[in-house]
Amino acid sequence: MLASPEHRLSPPDVQKIRAGMGASGKRVRQIERRCRAVGFKMTDVRRVLLHGIVEAGEGATAVEIWKVLRGMIAGHVPSQGSLQRNLNLLVEHGVLHRDVGSDRVWRYRVAPKDRPTLAVTFVDAGTGREIACHAPEVAELLRRIAARHGLAVREASITVAPSSVCAGEAR
Amino acid sequence: MLASPEHRLSPPDVQKIRAGMGASGKRVRQIERRCRAVGFKMTDVRRVLLHGIVEAGEGATAVEIWKVLRGMIAGHVPSQGSLQRNLNLLVEHGVLHRDVGSDRVWRYRVAPKDRPTLAVTFVDAGTGREIACHAPEVAELLRRIAARHGLAVREASITVAPSSVCAGEAR
DNA sequence: ATATCTGCAAACAGTTTGCGGCATG
DNA sequence: CATGCCGCAAACTGTTTGCAGATAT
Numbered sequence: 001m002l003a004s005p006e007h008r009l010s011p012p013d014v015q016k017i018r019a020g021m022g023a024s025g026k027r028v029r030q031i032e033r034r035c036r037a038v039g040f041k042m043t044d045v046r047r048v049l050l051h052g053i054v055e056a057g058e059g060a061t062a063v064e065i066w067k068v069l070r071g072m073i074a075g076h077v078p079s080q081g082s083l084q085r086n087l088n089l090l091v092e093h094g095v096l097h098r099d100v101g102s103d104r105v106w107r108y109r110v111a112p113k114d115r116p117t118l119a120v121t122f123v124d125a126g127t128g129r130e131i132a133c134h135a136p137e138v139a140e141l142l143r144r145i146a147a148r149h150g151l152a153v154r155e156a157s158i159t160v161a162p163s164s165v166c167a168g169e170a171r
Numbered sequence: 172m173l174a175s176p177e178h179r180l181s182p183p184d185v186q187k188i189r190a191g192m193g194a195s196g197k198r199v200r201q202i203e204r205r206c207r208a209v210g211f212k213m214t215d216v217r218r219v220l221l222h223g224i225v226e227a228g229e230g231a232t233a234v235e236i237w238k239v240l241r242g243m244i245a246g247h248v249p250s251q252g253s254l255q256r257n258l259n260l261l262v263e264h265g266v267l268h269r270d271v272g273s274d275r276v277w278r279y280r281v282a283p284k285d286r287p288t289l290a291v292t293f294v295d296a297g298t299g300r301e302i303a304c305h306a307p308e309v310a311e312l313l314r315r316i317a318a319r320h321g322l323a324v325r326e327a328s329i330t331v332a333p334s335s336v337c338a339g340e341a342r
Numbered sequence: 343a344t345a346t347c348t349g350c351a352a353a354c355a356g357t358t359t360g361c362g363g364c365a366t367g
Numbered sequence: 368c369a370t371g372c373c374g375c376a377a378a379c380t381g382t383t384t385g386c387a388g389a390t391a392t
Contacts, residue, residue: 041347041391043348043391045347045348046347062382063380078349079348079349080381081348081349081382082348085347085383085384086347086348088382099273100272100275101271102270104271104275104276104356104357104380104381105275105380105382106381106382212372214371214372214373216373217372232356233356234355234356249373250374251356251357252357252374252375252376253373253374253375255356255357255358256373257372259358275381276355276356277356277357
């Protein structure tokens with residue numbers, strides 16, 4: 001399982017996208033923004049990947065995307081391994097949706113733009129009063145964990161109690 | 172790819188089904204009848220397979236069915252190869268339906284009992300008059316070919332013209 | 343330094359396929 | 368004969384995983 005001596009042959013570069021293609025750079029940048037928003041760090045490979053996803057269109061399979069990339073990139077194309085891995089991550093982060101076609105192959109598509117920042121509310125264990133919680137990081141973490149179980153968070157209410165009250169007494 | 176010297180170790184036998192199981196023998200015989208109806212020849216292995224399908228319940232996967240069989244048969248259990256092959260055939264013949272679950276694995280279930288002998292009608296190219304065609308073999312052939320493409324025939328109207336009229340002139 | 347990312351190739355899982363043997367018509 | 372079924376094991380296919388070098392924080 002040993003890899004070849006040379007890694008990262010030549011940095012995958014969005015600039016190397018062949019002229020004429022990449023027409024939808026706008027859409028890509030939009031998705032890119034969304035990635036950052038949900039805490040998905042961008043890299044060269046990933047930026048390139050996004051172009052491939054957009055260019056391949058909705059419902060494309062992993063290899064289809066890869067082939068599209070191979071066609072539109074002049075230099076080095078990300079390995080299928082990295083591609084699949086990043087697709088999975090994008091799904092976990094909720095940027096992409098994924099479902100199986102009748103040929104048992106994953107189809108990817110950009111997730112519908114929901115994101116009303118997801119309603120996270122704290123519920124006071126004692127009074128029952130609700131307190132809105134505008135914490136994108138919390139929302140994101142929940143979304144991430146849920147996604148790991150194939151679920152999508154609709155809303156979350158977190159029962160809390162003043163820190164002075166012991167957990168056991170909470171009601 | 173050479174097989175071992177001995178084939179058919181011990182004939183798979185429905186009789187060898189462990190006591191207590193096979194409670195749904197009725198349902199099995201019903202499906203068995205349907206198999207014959209669509210021209211799917213029964214064999215020992217296939218009969219056993221049907222028991223497995225029924226016992227495993229709707230939406231079972233191929234290996235699930237196989238495991239169930241392994242649990243309910245005393246003697247020799249059909250190989251997974253044969254099992255899959257026969258499942259495919261059953262799907263082709265329309266006895267089973269098949270679709271993919273969210274884990275990208277085929278799920279099998281007994282096809283809903285439609286079969287109103289499937290309406291096949293001839294439409295006269297000249298007059299537009301419809302002529303019912305009660306030909307189960309035609310219906311079956313269509314069903315089979317359609318199944319090969321993952322489709323299910325709902326109805327078929329075949330435009331025809333009196334044999335004296337050349338195809339090109341038909342309207 | 344620690345954490346993350348990537349390429350590569352091996353590993354995986356479910357399914358399909360090729361072959362020889364055998365049984366039946 | 369010809370046809371078709373079955374067991375076995377190899378082949379296939381899309382996906383996942385382990386490792387080590389590379390990069391970023």
